[in-house]
Amino acid sequence: MKFDQDAVGFEIEDTGIKELIFKYSFANIVLSESLLQYYDNGFRTPEDIRHEDSLRISKEELETAKNDLKISSRNLKLATFGILASILLGIYSINVSTNSDIKLEASQMSTIENLDFKLSKIDSVVRNSELLNISVEKTDTLIGQEFRGEILLEMKKIRYELRKIRKYYYRN
């Protein structure tokens, strides 16, 4: 390239810069292996790479710890839920047992049914006496003859069964 009066330019006057230009213009430049590696590793020194590796390992460990924490937290929630469920079930079962209807035994049922049958018979005798215009004394005698002893016996049985039921109820 040839320059004549059609060229413009400037002179570098900084002595320090000029010295450096002289130095590197008339000397062969040899790069060290470490500089080439620094360039090949994306401008990272071995210390940078080690630091990044340790940082990556720390991050991975942190992630593992986070996952462990999540699992522990979930297990804790499950355990808490289990404890609560067992407590609630206990309370519920107590409630159900105290609020449930009391079941009568077969003998208790037959006693009540027997009494009911006899009372309905007395009722029919009283109604018939009224229809036939029989006096109250006469009716009372008729009932007394036929049922008095039996009814008193049935009433005793019922009282006894009721006492049993009451005891059972208060015990629970």
Add this chain to the structure above:
Amino acid sequence: MKQLSEEDKKSLAEIVNEFRKDKNTVLSNILSRHLDDKQISIDYKEKKVNVLQVVKEELEDSELAEQMRNIYWLIIRHVNLLKYLEGENYLYIYRLQCL
């Protein structure tokens, strides 16, 4: 190694590429691809360094000044980077000829 700026990284990439291409690396080889229609004249005896550029009609004065400024900063950036790398023992120099 200090944290290099993006410009310094570009300069270092040029230096490494030039070194891998030709082991006889000198500053002029590294800078030559940026010179285009410019010339750096070095007068060692007179201790003068001049940067010259061909005047083109299509170029306005401001554009010309901008190009001259760019080449000036390019030279400064490269020599300072070379000085730093030499100081840190990342590169070595040896004289080509006796002056």
